[in-house]
Amino acid sequence: MDTLFHGDGQSIKSANEFPQLDFDQQHSLSQGNLVNECQFDHLFNNVTGLSKLSSHLDVNSTPCEVGDDSPVEGDYFDGVFKYLQRMLMEEDDLLDKPCMLQDCLALQAAEKSFYEVLNENQPSSPSRGRPRAGQKRDSIRELVDLRDLLTRCAHAVAIYDNWTANELLKQIRQHSSPYGDPTERLAYCFANALEARLAGMGTTLYSALTTTRASAADILRAYGAYLEICPFQRMSNIFANKSIAKQTSTVTRIHIIDFGILYGFQWPCLIHGISLRPGGPPKLRITGVDLPQPGFRPAERIEETGGRLANYARRFNVPFEFNAVAKRWDTITAEDLAIDEDEMVVVNCLPRDSVMNLIKKINPEMFVHGVLNGTYGAPFFVTRFKEALYHFSSLFDMFEATLPREDQNRSMFEKEVIGREVMNVIACEGTERIERPDSYKQWQVRNQRAGFKQLPLNSEIMREIRAKVKSYYNKDFLIDADGAWMLQGWKGRVIYALSCWKPAGL
Known part of the structure; x- marks a missing residue:
């Protein structure tokens, strides 16, 4: 079941169901407006983090200078927190719903x-409270x-x-x-x-x-706290978004196909970034792919994500469309993705084997590959x-x-x-058994056999990510590189790896 959302405010019902704050109101929320902060603290049960982090990581207004090379676009670090704040403040039905971060099984x-x-x-x-x-x-x-x-x-x-x-x-x-x-x-x-x-x-x-x-x-509140103290997801998003922004810097139409989109937390920062491009933003189309939920509306949760992203894009005047695809990944065809010839296609996912052939058929300009680096997928x-x-x-x-x-x-x-x-x-x-991670080195071989060519790491992006982790996170988090993979980990153990690929024929 596919559903198309437009960011022009005319043909999107679910986006209009969310009350809107204008940009100044949004900005005051992250900068310490007393009334909004009190409401926010009450809603979050006095949880520290989401408002605190956005205040000291606010780099929204200017590019980040990195070394002596050309500047890297600002990453609009607090966008995901504003997006998450609005969800929790405005969507009362989240109290009655299961969480999309958990598997659809x-x-x-x-x-x-x-x-x-x-x-x-x-x-x-024993120890029902904090151990004495x-x-x-x-x-x-x-x-x-x-x-x-x-x-x-x-x-x-x-x-x-x-x-x-x-x-x-x-x-x-x-x-x-x-x-x-x-x-x-x-x-x-x-x-x-x-x-x-x-x-x-x-x-x-x-x-x-x-x-x-x-x-x-x-x-989602717990996930927000996780985002504050752990850089894995946020640095992965910065790596992917900056890589996409550089690859698509001169085009007027971008189509991102996101396998496993969930709540779409990655994309608010990208939307903000492209909104400031000289000459105006490109048209952005996101195809959100995720597993169907049971019942008569299998794509409902993905459609809700599309509504939230369309709302966000409208606030930054980014032309936007969203296509919701609710199917098992091994049943999706290229036709389901409705790719136009005059748009630049980028694929973003933590893929499984069943998706690799489909990505090859899509023939994207770039494929951003995120890997949970684990070896606990063994059959024994x-x-x-x-x-x-x-x-x-x-x-x-x-x-x-x-x-x-x-x-x-x-x-x-x-x-x-x-x-x-x-x-x-x-x-x-x-x-x-759904959790079957492989090491990034195993994926290296697998991707090459599938006909993909790895793209080199961007040194500017790597320097910026290293600087952010060093400045804002615990000293035991690591950022490193192995070949063209960016590695993230804790106390020497690699937990996540990311790299960019393209079909070998391009």
Whole structure:
């Protein structure tokens, strides 16, 4: 099902449903207008971050000078926060909706949550509040290696030694907590997934975690806090947007095809940037592709994203169209994307194998490839478990260094986003296991075999991103390069990688 939105205000119903602030009102919100800040703080339950970050990262008005080379366009750093603020302030129905950041498999699950059923016979976990420091607890912790217990439990699960697995789980439960230190929180999360695998309820619980436990508004607030303390998503967006802007700097029509668009958080910054081009902005068309939701309106959530982006484009006088495509990615054809010959086409996605052939048929001027750099996609359970334990321990450690343990948004993100991913990786198998990351080096070979040529990194963009991460984020975040890949990570571990490609024939 496809739906076309126009940014002229005439043929877009859902965009007009959102009340508008003019640009001056918007600007005052990020600059500290007292009335708007009070309303905002009340809505966000006094969460720090979204307004605070926009105030010290506001580079909207001028280009950013980088080194001695030509200036790089401003990245309009706070655009995503304004966009997210408006969603949470104006869309009351987000309290009743599931979150698009979570996988669409959950939308096809039964309404009933089996999470409580699984845990109703388990002893209550210790440390329901922030753990108290104490000599007794510290001495106990020294005697317990939770990672070793988790790995031994995974071995027992793999050979169907349920008695041993359950005994180990009892020990893990005694010393783990969703409110403890990073290792305790990690163990609590992985214990849930191991228990679900033992009970044969992995898919049920994976789905229930998204359908019944938190509203879209709750998770989006947590996502906003994540954006503040972690540069991964925002630096990825800057890398992609600046690469797209440079590639399309002289054209009058741009068509971006975004596989997995979700809420469209990447595009407000790009819209603001192209609005300031000398001679006026180009016409921007975005085709948002995502999985359909069940029911009579499979494209409804993608259409809502189109409405929000059309509203944003209208405020900056950018001619805009949005095409919503709600299909499984392996069923999409080039015809669904309605490509015109006189527009420059750019593809943006974290692709799967099923999409690579389609991208080749699209023949885009540029393909921006983002990779979750992980090796926990292995078919063998114990190998996958160990790699997942290593990967996710970095994320829990990152939160420990950047947010207080009692922070509600941290707990929400760890439970509803990381916990869901771990549940899928550990407790699901076959076609139900969606989380199957590969390393960027594996994608390097795969892309080349598929007929794509890698484009070199832009040194200006890399210098600017390095400077931003150094200035605004924890010192343990890393920005590096390997060949033509930009790498992002934590304490030496590469977590995300990005690069730009084009069909080898172009």
